[in-house]
Amino acid sequence: xxxxxxxxxxxxxxxxxxxxxxxxxxxxxxxxxxxxxxxxxxxxxxxxxxxxxxxxxxxxxxxxxxxxxxxxxxxxxxxxxxxxxxxxxxxxxxxxxxxxxxxxxxxxxxxxxxxxxxxxxxxxxxxxxxxxxxxxxxxxxxxxxxxxxxxxxxxxxxxxxxxxxxxxxxxxxxxxxxxxxxxxxxxxxxxxxxxxxxxxxxxxxxxxxxxxxxxxxxxxxxxxxxxxxxxxxxxxxxxxxxxxxxxxxxxxxxxxxxxxxxxxxxxxxxxxxxxxxxxxxxxxxxx
Numbered sequence: 001x002x003x004x005x006x007x008x009x010x011x012x013x014x015x016x017x018x019x020x021x022x023x024x025x026x027x028x029x030x031x032x033x034x035x036x037x038x039x040x041x042x043x044x045x046x047x048x049x050x051x052x053x054x055x056x057x058x059x060x061x062x063x064x065x066x067x068x069x070x071x072x073x074x075x076x077x078x079x080x081x082x083x084x085x086x087x088x089x090x091x092x093x094x095x096x097x098x099x100x101x102x103x104x105x106x107x108x109x110x111x112x113x114x115x116x117x118x119x120x121x122x123x124x125x126x127x128x129x130x131x132x133x134x135x136x137x138x139x140x141x142x143x144x145x146x147x148x149x150x151x152x153x154x155x156x157x158x159x160x161x162x163x164x165x166x167x168x169x170x171x172x173x174x175x176x177x178x179x180x181x182x183x184x185x186x187x188x189x190x191x192x193x194x195x196x197x198x199x200x201x202x203x204x205x206x207x208x209x210x211x212x213x214x215x216x217x218x219x220x221x222x223x224x225x226x227x228x229x230x231x232x233x234x235x236x237x238x239x240x241x242x243x244x245x246x247x248x249x250x251x252x253x254x255x256x257x258x259x260x261x262x263x264x265x266x267x268x269x270x271x272x273x274x275x276x277x278x279x280x281x282x283x284x285x286x287x
Contacts, residue, residue, distance in 0.1 A: 162176050
């Protein structure tokens with residue numbers, strides 16, 4: 001007779017890794033070996049201490065039914081119960097079933113059915129974005145190709161990005177353009193070269209925001225135009241789609257990096273550009 005128990009896959013990129021109620025590894029444990037603990041009594045003691053119970057450890061090799069990679073089911077038994085762990089085969093890592101939780105707010109929304117993050121749905125919403133905003137797409141394409149080729153940002157490029165980012169907010173666009181005009185051409189080019197050569201996300205955002213008129217939202221636009229594989233635009237609608245209601249001080253470097261982390265998780269899972277994921281979330285939220 002077999003006893004069925006449940007635990008999670010330890011591979012972080014497996015679909016079963018962070019699921020509590022939907023997809024789990026079915027661990028089949030031989031009841032004969034695990035229900036009855038082997039006990040030994042020392043002498044004529046009336047009560048048993050922890051030392052009176054034999055510690056037992058079972059290691060059962062099997063494959064995760066979702067990613068089909070080798071895992072080991074580890075069952076350790078003591079006098080006060082049984083713990084079941086799933087670890088990567090070879091003792092590289094142990095993930096206890098009670099300590100592994102859902103990793104992101106977006107995954108929680110998916111489990112509740114609030115948002116479908118399957119790849120085909122992301123591509124569908126991205127396609128809707130491209131169809132509905134041809135002007136934005138063309139500017140992004142042209143400016144992106146230019147700054148990737150030059151490895152720097154010119155003042156006129158930055159002004160065009162301001163128009164791109166704030167086109168539907170005319171008052172804000174005029175205000176930001178006026179501030180951007182205070183920057184010298186050399187200062188914009190120097191900072192952008194430093195940013196494009198850096199590997200630090202926080203340095204990139206902080207360095208760009210030292211320019212007049214550039215906040216985290218506009219900095220994210222610059223980074224996205226230059227490297228859409230790894231960056232997305234910092235927008236309130238994308239935040240709402242992932243985290244829900246935004247804080248009063250949303251547009252900070254810390255919040256952008258938090259948003260970027262979630263976007264990259266989806267990007268890695270589906271092998272898509274971060275920008276494609278971000279556009280899909282933006283389009284879905286405003287529709």
